[in-house]
Amino acid sequence: MEDSYHITGYAEHFGTWVSLILLTFMTVFISVFGADLNTLTVATALFIASVKALVVAYYFMHLKYDPKIYRIMILIVMSMFVIFLIMLIFDYLTR
Amino acid sequence: MEHSFSLPNSGHNYDAKASKLGMWLFLYTELLLFGGLFMVYMVYRALNPDAFLIASFNLNVWLGTINTVVLLTSSMTVAMSITAIQKGNSKLSLILLALTVAAAVIFLVIKYFEWGAKIEHGFWPGMDHFTNLPFGEQLYFYLYFFMTGLHGLHVVVGMVFILIVMKKIKNGSQNKNKNQLLENSGLYWHLVDLIWIYLFPLFYLIH
Amino acid sequence: MTGTSASQPSYLDVTKGLFSWIFTLDHKRIGLLYLYTVGSFFLVGVILGVIMRLELFNPGADIIEAQTYNQVFTLHGVIMVFLFIIPSIPAVFGNFFLPIMLGTDDVAFPRINLMSWWLYVIGAIFALGTLIFGDGPADTGWTFYAPYSVKTGTNVSMTVLAAFVLGFSSILTGLNFIVTIHRLRAPGMGFNDMPLFSWALYATSWIQLLATPIIGITLLMILAERVLGIGLFDPAIGGDPILYQHLFWIYSHPAVYIMALPAMGIVSEIIPTFSQRTIFGYKAIAYSSMGIALVGYFVWGHHMFTSGMSGPSAWIFSLLTFFVAIPTSIKVFNWLATLYKGSIDIEVPLLYALAFIFNFLIGGLTGLVVGALAADVHLHDTYFVVGHFHYVMLGGTGFAFIGGLHYWFPKMWGKMYNKAVAKLAFAIIFIGLNILYFPMLILGVMGMPRRYYDYLPEFHTLNQVSTVGSWIMVTGLIIMLVNLFIAHRKGKKAPDNPWNGITLEWQTKSPPPLYNFDKMPKLAKGGPYNYPNAKNS
Numbered sequence: 001m002e003d004s005y006h007i008t009g010y011a012e013h014f015g016t017w018v019s020l021i022l023l024t025f026m027t028v029f030i031s032v033f034g035a036d037l038n039t040l041t042v043a044t045a046l047f048i049a050s051v052k053a054l055v056v057a058y059y060f061m062h063l064k065y066d067p068k069i070y071r072i073m074i075l076i077v078m079s080m081f082v083i084f085l086i087m088l089i090f091d092y093l094t095r
Numbered sequence: 096m097e098h099s100f101s102l103p104n105s106g107h108n109y110d111a112k113a114s115k116l117g118m119w120l121f122l123y124t125e126l127l128l129f130g131g132l133f134m135v136y137m138v139y140r141a142l143n144p145d146a147f148l149i150a151s152f153n154l155n156v157w158l159g160t161i162n163t164v165v166l167l168t169s170s171m172t173v174a175m176s177i178t179a180i181q182k183g184n185s186k187l188s189l190i191l192l193a194l195t196v197a198a199a200v201i202f203l204v205i206k207y208f209e210w211g212a213k214i215e216h217g218f219w220p221g222m223d224h225f226t227n228l229p230f231g232e233q234l235y236f237y238l239y240f241f242m243t244g245l246h247g248l249h250v251v252v253g254m255v256f257i258l259i260v261m262k263k264i265k266n267g268s269q270n271k272n273k274n275q276l277l278e279n280s281g282l283y284w285h286l287v288d289l290i291w292i293y294l295f296p297l298f299y300l301i302h
Numbered sequence: 303m304t305g306t307s308a309s310q311p312s313y314l315d316v317t318k319g320l321f322s323w324i325f326t327l328d329h330k331r332i333g334l335l336y337l338y339t340v341g342s343f344f345l346v347g348v349i350l351g352v353i354m355r356l357e358l359f360n361p362g363a364d365i366i367e368a369q370t371y372n373q374v375f376t377l378h379g380v381i382m383v384f385l386f387i388i389p390s391i392p393a394v395f396g397n398f399f400l401p402i403m404l405g406t407d408d409v410a411f412p413r414i415n416l417m418s419w420w421l422y423v424i425g426a427i428f429a430l431g432t433l434i435f436g437d438g439p440a441d442t443g444w445t446f447y448a449p450y451s452v453k454t455g456t457n458v459s460m461t462v463l464a465a466f467v468l469g470f471s472s473i474l475t476g477l478n479f480i481v482t483i484h485r486l487r488a489p490g491m492g493f494n495d496m497p498l499f500s501w502a503l504y505a506t507s508w509i510q511l512l513a514t515p516i517i518g519i520t521l522l523m524i525l526a527e528r529v530l531g532i533g534l535f536d537p538a539i540g541g542d543p544i545l546y547q548h549l550f551w552i553y554s555h556p557a558v559y560i561m562a563l564p565a566m567g568i569v570s571e572i573i574p575t576f577s578q579r580t581i582f583g584y585k586a587i588a589y590s591s592m593g594i595a596l597v598g599y600f601v602w603g604h605h606m607f608t609s610g611m612s613g614p615s616a617w618i619f620s621l622l623t624f625f626v627a628i629p630t631s632i633k634v635f636n637w638l639a640t641l642y643k644g645s646i647d648i649e650v651p652l653l654y655a656l657a658f659i660f661n662f663l664i665g666g667l668t669g670l671v672v673g674a675l676a677a678d679v680h681l682h683d684t685y686f687v688v689g690h691f692h693y694v695m696l697g698g699t700g701f702a703f704i705g706g707l708h709y710w711f712p713k714m715w716g717k718m719y720n721k722a723v724a725k726l727a728f729a730i731i732f733i734g735l736n737i738l739y740f741p742m743l744i745l746g747v748m749g750m751p752r753r754y755y756d757y758l759p760e761f762h763t764l765n766q767v768s769t770v771g772s773w774i775m776v777t778g779l780i781i782m783l784v785n786l787f788i789a790h791r792k793g794k795k796a797p798d799n800p801w802n803g804i805t806l807e808w809q810t811k812s813p814p815p816l817y818n819f820d821k822m823p824k825l826a827k828g829g830p831y832n833y834p835n836a837k838n839s
Binding site for chain 2: 519520526
Binding site: 007008009010014016017020021024025028031032041042045046048049052053056057059060061062070073074078081084088089092093 | 119123126127130133134137138141142156160163164167168170171173174175177178181182278281282285288289292293295296297299300301302
C-alpha cells in the first residue's frame with residue numbers, strides 16, 4: 001500500500017468507550033427522570049443517539065483517519081436518507 | 096492459473112483498500128435496510144404517539160441499558176483487537192475478539208429473556224393479548240419484534256464473522272501485514288452497535 | 303497455460319464443460335451466463351405480452367379469463383422488471399465490458415460476482431415456482447400494492463421472496479462495479495478518462511446499492527404481514543397502504559434509472575464510434591448521469607398523485623420530476639451534437655442508437671405529461687401510462703440492449719453477423735414497436751383503463767392495431783435472434799476492431815483472452831473518444 005495506515009492506541013479506544021457510556025447514561029437519565037420534557041425528549045434522545053453514532057463511526061470505525069472520500073460518501077448516504085425521511089413525513093404532516 | 100502477462104491493476108491481486116471500500120458499501124445497504132424500517136417507525140409513531148408511549152412501558156429500560164453497555168463494550172474490544180494485530184500481538188487480538196463474542200452472547204441471552212417475557216405475556220403478533228391491543232400498540236410491538244429481531248440476526252451474523260476471523264488469526268492468514276478481514280468484521284460489528292444505538296432510545300426511552 | 307502471450311486462448315476456449323461455466327469466476331463468462339438467462343426470461347416475458355395482446359384483440363374474454371389475465375400481466379411485469387430489464391445491461395454488458403473498458407482483467411470481487419448470478423438464478427426459480435406451488439402466480443401487478451397483496455389468495459409470498467433475492471443479486475453487482483471503478487482503472491486513467499458506459503454504470507451502481515435495500519425490507523414486511531397477520535399496511539387493522547406505496551416507489555422510481563442509465567451509456571458509446579468523432583460534452587454526459595441518479599431519488603411521489611397523498615407533497619414531487627428532464631435532455635443534445643459533422647457510418651448498432659433517441663423522446667415527453675400533476679389525474683392508470691413506460695423500457699432500454707448486442711457481438715464471440723438481415727430485423731422491430739405502443743397512448747387519452755382483460759367497444763380498432771403491431775415486432779425479434787444465432791454458429795470471423803472504435807475493448811482480440819489483454823492497453827491521448835483522424839469542426 002502506498003501510504004502507511006494509522007494505528008489507533010488502546011487508550012484512545014478506552015476514552016471513546018467512556019464517552020459513549022456517559023452519553024448512554026445521560027440519555028437514559030433524561031428519559032426516565034426528565035419525563036416532563038415531552039416531545040423534546042424524542043429530539044434529545046435522537047440527538048444524543050446521533051452523537052453516539054458519530055463517535056462510533058469516527059473513532060471505532062476509523063473514519064477520522066480514513067481518506068476523505070469515506071466521509072463524503074457516508075455523508076451523502078445519510079443526507080439522502082434524511083431527505084427521504086423528511087419528504088415522507090412531510091406528506092403525513094400536510095394531509 | 097499461470098499466464099505470461101499480468102496487469103498491474105489486476106482484479107486478482109490482494110487489495111485491502113478494495114475490500115474495505117466494498118465493506119463500507121455493504122454497510123450502506125445495511126443502513127438503508129434498517130432505514131426503511133425507521134421510516135415506517137417514524138410514520139406510525141407520528142400517527143400514534145400515545146399508543147407508542149403506552150406500549151413502551153412494557154419494556155424494561157434497565158435491561159435495554161445493560162445491553163447497550165454490553166454492545167458498546169464489545170465495540171471497544173473489537174476495535175482494540177485491530178490495534179493489537181496491527182502492533183503484531185495476535186494473542187491479545189484473539190483474547191479481545193473472544194471477549195467480543197462473549198459480549199455478543201450476553202446480549203443475545205438478555206434479548207432472549209426480554210423476548211421470552213413478552214411472549215409469555217402474549218405480546219407476540221397473533222396471540223390473544225396482542226390482538227386485543229389497540230392498533231397503535233400492535234404496530235409498536237410488531238415493529239419492536241421485527242426490528243430487534245432483524246438486529247439480533249445481525250448480531251448472530253457478526254458473531255459468526257468474528258469467529259471465522261479468529262480461526263484465520265490462529266492459523267496465521269490474518270496477521271500484522273494482512274488484516275483487512277478482521278477490520279471488515281470490526282466494521283460490521285460496529286454497524287450492529289450503531290443500529291442498536293438508535294433502536295434503544297426509539298423503543299425503550301419513549302417517556 | 304504457459305505459452306507466449308500471442309497464443310493465449312480466448313476466454314471461450316480455456317476450459318470446457320458445463321461446470322467451467324456455471325462456476326466460472328471470469329467476468330466475461332458471467333456476463334454471458336447473464337445474457338443467456340436474462341435473454342430467456344425476456345422471451346418468456348414477450349410470450350406473456352403477446353398472450354395479453356391476443357386477449358385484447360377483441361373485447362370480452364376470448365382466450366383467457368379475467369383472473370388468468372391478472373396473473374399473466376403480473377408475471378409479465380415481474381419477469382420483465384426484475385428478471386430482464388434491471389439486470390439486463392449492467393449484468394450482461396457491464397460484467398463483460400466494464401473491466402475491459404477500464405483496462406483490467408476482472409471485477410474487484412470475482413466470487414461475489416458469481417454469487418450474484420446464482421442469487422439471480424435462485425430468485426428466478428422462486429418467481430417461476432409460483433406457477434407450480436401455491437394457488438398460482440400473484441395477481442397483484444408487479445407493484446404488490448397493499449392491502450390487496452396481503453389479502454389475495456394467490457402466491458404473493460413466493461413472488462415477493464423472489465423479488466427480495468433478485469434485489470440482493472442486484473446490490474452485489476452494483477457494489478462490485480463501484481469498487482472496480484474506484485480501484486482497478488488502468489494506470490493513468492482518471493475518472494474523467496473513463497468511457498461513458500463506465501460512468502453510466504457507476505451512477506447505476508449507486509442506485510442499485512442505495513435504493514434496493516429499501517424495497518428489500520418493504521417486501522419482507524409484506525411477507526411478515528401475510529404470515530403473521532399484522533396491519534402494517536392494511537387500513538382495516540390500523541395500517542396505512544399509502545406508506546407501502548411510498549416505500550415501494552422510493553426504490554422503484556430510482557429503479558427506472560437502473561434501467562435507463564446504462565442504456566444511455568451504451569448509446570454514448572455507439573454514437574462517437576460510428577461518427578468517428580469525439581463525444582460532444584464528455585463531462586456533461588458523465589455528470590448528467592450522476593445528476594439523473596441523484597434527482598431520481600427524490601421524485602418517487604409522482605407515481606402516487608392519485609393515491610391520497612397530501613396536496614403540497616404532490617406538487618413538490620411534480621416539480622422535482624421536471625428537474626429530471628434537464629440532465630436527460632443534456633444527453634440527447636450532446637448525442638445530436640456529436641453526430642453533427644461526424645463521418646457517420648450507418649451500421650446496425652447506430653440504427654438502434656438513433657431509434658433509442660427517437661423512442662426515448664416519445665417515452666420521455668409522455669413521461670413529462672404524466673409527471674405534470676393536473677394531467678396525471680386524468681391519465682393515471684390508463685393505457686397512456688402503459689404506452690409511456692413501454693416506450694421508455696422497450697423502445698429505450700430494450701433497443702439499447704439489442705444495439706449493444708450488435709455493437710459488441712463481434713467482440714464477444716469473434717464472429718460477425720449478416721448486416722443486411724440485421725438491418726431488416728431492426729426496421730421490422732422498430733415499425734412493430736411503434737404500431738404496438740403508439741395506439742396505447744391514444745387509447746389512454748381516450749380513457750381506456752389499464753390492467754383489464756376487457757374494454758368498451760369504442761376502443762376496438764386501436765386495440766386491434768396494437769395487437770397487429772405486437773405480431774410485427776415479434777417477427778422482427780425472431781429474425782434478429784435467428785440471425786445472431788446463425789452468426790454465433792457459423793458466422794464469418796470478425797476482426798479485432800470492426801467498427802474502428804478506440805475504447806479499450808477494441809484493443810484486445812476478438813474474442814478476448816482469459817485475462818483480457820496480452821499486453822498493456824494504450825489509453826487514447828486526450829480522452830477516451832479522441833479519434834485521431836476526426837474532422838475538427
